[in-house]
Amino acid sequence: TQSTRPQRLLGAVKKNATRGDPRSVVKAIDQFCRQKEWAMNVGDEKGCILDSVVSELNPATVLELGTYCGYSTVRIASMLPPHAKLITLEFNPDYAAVARQVIAWAGLEDKVQLVEGASGDLIPKMSEQFEVETFDLVFLDHWKDRYLPDTKLMEECGLLKKGSVLLADNVICPGTPEYLEYVRASPRYESQYFRSHLEYTKVEDGLEKSVFLG
Ligand SMILES: O=C(NC/C=C/[C@H]1O[C@@H](Sc2ccncc2)[C@H](O)[C@@H]1O)c1cc([N+](=O)[O-])cc(O)c1O
Numbered sequence: 001t002q003s004t005r006p007q008r009l010l011g012a013v014k015k016n017a018t019r020g021d022p023r024s025v026v027k028a029i030d031q032f033c034r035q036k037e038w039a040m041n042v043g044d045e046k047g048c049i050l051d052s053v054v055s056e057l058n059p060a061t062v063l064e065l066g067t068y069c070g071y072s073t074v075r076i077a078s079m080l081p082p083h084a085k086l087i088t089l090e091f092n093p094d095y096a097a098v099a100r101q102v103i104a105w106a107g108l109e110d111k112v113q114l115v116e117g118a119s120g121d122l123i124p125k126m127s128e129q130f131e132v133e134t135f136d137l138v139f140l141d142h143w144k145d146r147y148l149p150d151t152k153l154m155e156e157c158g159l160l161k162k163g164s165v166l167l168a169d170n171v172i173c174p175g176t177p178e179y180l181e182y183v184r185a186s187p188r189y190e191s192q193y194f195r196s197h198l199e200y201t202k203v204e205d206g207l208e209k210s211v212f213l214g
Pocket residue numbers: 040041042065066067068069089090091092095117118119120141142143144146169170173174198199
């Protein structure tokens with residue numbers, strides 16, 4: 001049977017990356033996506049912006065919406081302090097299966113909890129099921145029409161505290177207009193746009209960093 005693109009991406013990781021070396025996993029995926037097949041990872045250019053936000057914030061608790069193959073999961077988790085935790089939500093079981101192997105290859109399974117399911121169902125269960133009070137950082141990279149409803153849901157569930165940071169991918173391409181308007185207009189957020197390019201292309205895209213003011 002035909003392999004899927006995520007499976008071929010995983011093959012490239014196993015072939016070209018060193019077990020236990022997250023940077024080599026990131027490099028192998030970027031190389032695969034540039035030379036072989038484009039895939040919707042945040043990529044190396046926006047990835048550097050993601051890295052700078054993570055290292056500045058030094059978060060203890062991170063929530064990622066949309067794991068896909070685990071590229072940004074590995075980027076973030078590789079920068080977390082010792083007892084920090086990253087919870088990543090993935091809806092598609094096939095993507096989740098690939099992501100688990102990518103995360104394991106990077107040697108980051110102890111820092112990452114991949115939960116299969118839809119963000120809309122899982123967010124209300126966060127505090128009870130996953131023993132999380134609030135998130136220091138949320139990386140939004142899932143279905144673009146879910147960014148706004150899930151942000152409102154996180155507010156309602158008390159998962160954001162003063163200083164929590166939302167970092168959203170693809171605010172230009174494919175675009176998340178309602179989300180962007182909300183965080184930029186709301187007095188409860190201090191928002192900042194980091195201009196970049198759509199992964200592996202010259203098309204404009206960017207990340208929006210929004211600090212929750214409480
Ligand atoms: O569509 C994009 N991303 C959607 C990503 C979706 C990912 O999140 C879950 S959905 C889900 C739902 C609910 N809860 C958790 C996960 C999907 O199974 C997939 O793994 C996208 C598209 C482009 N592009 O150029 O077309 C570029 C990008 O960087 C993108 O992120």
